[in-house]
Amino acid sequence: MEIEFENLSEADLIVDCIYKGGKTPNISAEPFHKLIPGCENSGGFRKKLREDGSRKYAYIVLYTSMEELEWPDFLDEETGIFRYYGDNREPGRALTDTKKKGNLILETTFALLNEGVYLNDIPPFFIFKKTGTGRDVQFLGLAAPGNPKISPDKDLVAFWRTVKEKRFQNYEAYFTVLNTGSKPIMKEWIKMLIYDHKNSIKYAPDAWKKFVKEGRNGIEPLKASRIFKLPTRYEQLGSSDEEGRKCVEIIRDHYKKFPQGFEECAVNIISKMDSNFIDFSLTRPWRDGGRDAIGRYSISAGGKVNQPLVIDCALEAKCYGINRGVGVREMSRLISRIKYRQFGIMITTGFVDSQAYSEVVEDGHPILIVTAADIASILRNNAINSFNIEKWLCSVESENTRRLMVYYNNLENAIK
Numbered sequence: 001m002e003i004e005f006e007n008l009s010e011a012d013l014i015v016d017c018i019y020k021g022g023k024t025p026n027i028s029a030e031p032f033h034k035l036i037p038g039c040e041n042s043g044g045f046r047k048k049l050r051e052d053g054s055r056k057y058a059y060i061v062l063y064t065s066m067e068e069l070e071w072p073d074f075l076d077e078e079t080g081i082f083r084y085y086g087d088n089r090e091p092g093r094a095l096t097d098t099k100k101k102g103n104l105i106l107e108t109t110f111a112l113l114n115e116g117v118y119l120n121d122i123p124p125f126f127i128f129k130k131t132g133t134g135r136d137v138q139f140l141g142l143a144a145p146g147n148p149k150i151s152p153d154k155d156l157v158a159f160w161r162t163v164k165e166k167r168f169q170n171y172e173a174y175f176t177v178l179n180t181g182s183k184p185i186m187k188e189w190i191k192m193l194i195y196d197h198k199n200s201i202k203y204a205p206d207a208w209k210k211f212v213k214e215g216r217n218g219i220e221p222l223k224a225s226r227i228f229k230l231p232t233r234y235e236q237l238g239s240s241d242e243e244g245r246k247c248v249e250i251i252r253d254h255y256k257k258f259p260q261g262f263e264e265c266a267v268n269i270i271s272k273m274d275s276n277f278i279d280f281s282l283t284r285p286w287r288d289g290g291r292d293a294i295g296r297y298s299i300s301a302g303g304k305v306n307q308p309l310v311i312d313c314a315l316e317a318k319c320y321g322i323n324r325g326v327g328v329r330e331m332s333r334l335i336s337r338i339k340y341r342q343f344g345i346m347i348t349t350g351f352v353d354s355q356a357y358s359e360v361v362e363d364g365h366p367i368l369i370v371t372a373a374d375i376a377s378i379l380r381n382n383a384i385n386s387f388n389i390e391k392w393l394c395s396v397e398s399e400n401t402r403r404l405m406v407y408y409n410n411l412e413n414a415i416k
């Protein structure tokens with residue numbers, strides 16, 4: 001659904017609806033000032049104060065392109081969890097000393113959430129995404145800070161980042177897009193938030209009323225279950241993601257003359273995907289044993305009393321190009337070596353062909369498939385991009401792997 005620029009003043013907020021920007025080549029073409037009363041026209045944090053002199057916020061608009069490599073904002077549609085990065089993105093200032101005061105907003109908001117007393121002082125967050133077409137924006141939903149499944153000490157985390165050899169801190173925040181049902185978010189509620197906040201709750205969506213009443217435990221996420229279908233080769237390669245393609249191609253080229261070297265890289269990628277993967281050990285590069293590494297997956301209750309549940313796994317890594325897929329033979333070899341109560345991981349810089357993929361799914365084999373598109377996503381989520389990936393590749397390689405890569409490189413040059 002799309003709403004034209006000239007109709008934005010009367011439009012309500014509908015999840016996934018696209019709101020068109022104007023045609024003029026300046027900021028007057030921004031849709032926000034017409035769509036949301038009092039909204040600012042620039043920045044990731046677009047805020048509006050209440051008109052009651054309290055200096056409290058009426059609402060916050062969070063705007064993201066979802067494309068910044070160093071700050072990978074992300075919405076998980078299956079859980080409704082939205083990850084958003086703060087606005088201290090350059091060295092030289094304190095964590096909350098930012099122009100838009102976005103990090104201060106995050107700090108104050110999550111403090112109110114965890115205190116659980118003045119929940120009505122928490123502003124609603126309206127999440128918008130850049131569509132990539134002109135100034136058009138897409139509404140992703142009404143969000144509340146936190147999530148019932150994320151502990152209070154993990155929903156707002158300050159972390160260090162290094163840029164140009166200078167360290168600084170920024171926030172990583174987790175919100176939940178609320179299930180507001182089939183009804184749109186009425187513009188009347190937004191106006192009341194600004195001009196008559198004490199009476200605004202009666203115009204609010206039911207999901208927001210429940211959050212204000214119950215806090216974190218009252219959060220009802222908007223979940224959109226995925227209908228599984230075998231992914232196409234195009235989808236597995238992530239061909240629509242230019243930066244991701246570039247990163248995976250660098251990996252392929254790096255290990256072109258010694259593909260076995262990709263095994264160490266693959267183990268690191270899996271560990272970055274989920275820190276519960278532990279204790280991987282590699283098989284010898286020249287031994288064709290059907291598995292390149294064995295490891296464990298550890299599930300802990302979080303305390304120190306009871307032992308974690310540990311599940312063994314076997315990993316096979318294939319450094320393939322865009323024209324070579326993992327076939328039935330390679331997949332069957334991994335499956336045959338999985339023991340009772342184990343699972344396997346097939347990770348490839350290419351794709352898994354349709355027959356091999358369908359056999360895994362239809363026969364219910366416990367195989368985690370990780371292809372080029374997944375690798376690109378994992379790297380992005382860990383701030384690895386085409387500018388720093390070579391440095392990262394060198395950091396994950398053992399001295400023995402580096403020697404072998406030099407040997408095979410010299411051997412190929414000698415043959416030529």
